[in-house]
Amino acid sequence: MVSALLGHNPRLVPARVTCSFKQAWADVAKLVDAADLKSASRRGVRVRVPPSAPNLRLEVHKLHLWRGDRHLLRGLSFALDPGSTLQLLWPNGTGKTSLLRCLAGFLHAEEGQIRWGGVSVRADRDAFHWDMAYLGHDTALKADLTALENLRFACALRVPRGEVPLQAALDSVGLSKIDPRQPVRSLSAGQQRRVALARLSLWDAKLWLLDEPASNLDAAGQAVLEALLKAHMESGGAAILATHHALALPQAHCRLWQSPSDPA
Amino acid sequence: MSASRASTASAALAVLRRDLLLAVRRPGEWLQPLAFFVLVTVLFPLAVDPEPSRLRQLAPAALWVTLLLSSLLALEFLFREDRRDGTLEQYLVSGQSFTALLVAKTATHWLLTGLPLVLVGPLAALSLGAPPQALPGVCVALLLGSVSLSLIGAIGAGLTLGARSGGALLSLLVLPLVMPVLVFGARATQLAIAGDEAASALYLLAAIGALSLTLAPLAAAAAVRISLE
C-alpha cells in the first residue's frame, strides 16, 4: 500500500512500515470477519474438500488461555487423530470446560495455534464449525417442543433438507417408548441428555467436543453414550470428552489425560 | 465430513419457523406487551381531560411513548431464553452466519411483538381522536418505526445478556439509541393527524430503518458473541 503511493521505490519504504500496514489491515479484516461479513461472502464461493481428502487431525500448539487474572492454560499442546478420543480427567477448576469452549471458538486464546486438517481454525472458522459438534452443560433443547421437533430443528440448521432418520436416532438412544407429543419439559434430565446425544449422532460431524456428556445418565444411558462414541470412532470421527465418568471405550484409541501439567 | 450443508437461508428460515412455533406454544410472551400497549393507550384519555381536540394533540406522543415502552418490554424476551438453554451457543458453532441467524430471530420477534402493535396502533389512534383519513400515515409510521425499534433494541438485548440487572439497564441503553425513531415517528403521526403532508418525516424514519437494518445486526451479533465468551 505504502509502496504504491511512493512509486514502488523500495528504498523509500522501510520494510517494517509495510509490514505493520499489512498487519493492521489483517487485523481490521479479522474484525470484519468476526462481524460475519467476510465469511458470508466467502461461503458463496467455497469449494468443499471432498470427503476422502486429507487427514482431519486436530492439532493444538502452545495454547495459552487467560480467564480474568488467571493464566488457566499454559502452553498446552496436543494432537488428536481421526478415529480416536481424548478424555480429560483434569481436576475441577483447571480448565476442562474452558479448553473445550476455546476449541469451539467461544473463548479467545491469547496465544497458540489450533489447526484442523492442517489449517488454522481462525482462518476459516465456519469450515471448522461445519466439521465440529459441541455439546455443553446446557442441552440447547426447547422445553416447549417435543423431542422430534427439537431434532428436526437441529437438523434444519446444519443438514440440507431431505429424509433424516429422526425417529431412528431417538430409538438408538433408547427413547423409542416416550410419547411423541410429550414436550421435552416433561422428560427427565437424563432423557433430555439422551435427546441431545441423538442430535449429535444426526449431525454427522467429524469432531465432537463433549462437556460432561455423561451427567444425569444412568447405566443404560452411559452405555448409549459409549455405543455412540464407538460408532463415531469407527467411522473415523474424533472426540474430546471432559468427564470423570469411566467410559468403556476401545483402549487403543482412547487416551486419558490426568492433568493439564502432564504432557498429552 | 458431510458432503453438503444446509444453506444459510434455510437455516435462518428454520430459526424463524421454530420461534413462531414456540410462540404458539407459549403465547404469553408476545401477548403481554400487546396488552400493555392497549392498556396504556386506554389510560391516557382517563388521565387527561378526554376532550377530543386536546386528545388529538396528545395522541402522537401517547402512541409513540407507549409503543416504545411496550417494545422495550418485549425486548427482554428476545435472546434471554435462547441464552439460558444454550441455543445461542449452538447457533454460534453451527457453521452458519451468526448474524443471519440473529436477524432471523429479530425478524420473528418483530412479527410477534412489532406487527401486532402496528395492527392495533390505528385503533388506538382512533380512540385518541385521530381522523380516519390519518390512519394510513399513522400505520406507515408505526410500521417503519417498529422495525427500527426491534433492530436497534436487539443491540441492547444482546449487550445486557451477560449483565446482572436486566430491565432498567436495557432501557437506559436502548432509549437514547431509539430517540430519533421516536422523534420522527411522533412527528409523522402528528402531521398525519393534522392532515398535513407527513412524507418528509416518513422518509427520515425510513432512512433510520435502512441504517439500522444494515448496521444494527452486526452490532447485535458482536454483543451476543461477547456475552457467550
Place this chain on the structure above:
Amino acid sequence: MNWVWFHRFGSPPYFYRFAGRWAPWFLGISLVLLAVGLYGGLVLAPADYFQSDVYRIIFVHVPSAYLSLMTYTWMAIAAAVGLIWRIKIAHAVAAACAPAGASFTAVSLVTGMIWGQPTWGTYWAWDPRIVSQLFVLFFFLGYIALRGAIDDRDRADRASAVLAIVGVINVPIVHYSVDWWNSLHQGPTLMKSGGLRYRCRWRGHCW
C-alpha cells in the same frame, strides 16, 4: 523507525508504573494552567458590552462542552482499538474516559442552564445542542452502568466497547434528528437556504 518504546505502553504493568510516576507532575501542570486560565478569564478579559460579567461562564461552559465530546470520541476510539487488537490497556483508557466525560457533560449542561437564565430568560430550551448534550450524558451513564453490571471483566470491557462504538455513530444522528425535528414543521422547506440561515444565526447567539 523503532516503535518498541511505544508498544511497551500496551503492557499494563509498564503503563501503570509510567502513569504513576507522571501523574503528580501532570496534576501540578494542570493546576498551574488552570490558575492561568482563571486569571485570564476572570480578571484580564474585559466585561461584555451586552451581558456584562455573566458571559464569563463561557470560559467554563465551552471548554467542558468541547471536552465532553472529545472524551466521548476518545473513548470510542480506545474501545475500538481494544476490541480489534484486544489490547487491555485500551479498554482501561475507555473505562477511565467515561466518568471524566460524564462529569464534563454534566458541567457543560449545568453551566449552560445557569447562563441560559439571565440571557435567554429560561433554564432549559429544547435546542438541538442542549438535547444532544443531554443524550451524550445518558450514553456515558449507560456505558458506566453496563460496565458495572457485568461481572466478568473481559466481557465487561468488550461489551461496553461495542456500546461506545454504537453510541458514537448515534450521536450525530441524535443531534440532527433534534435539529430537523424543529424544522419539520415546515415540511419540505427543510433544506431551503432561508431555513438554514435562520438556524445558523440562532446558533451564533447560543455561544
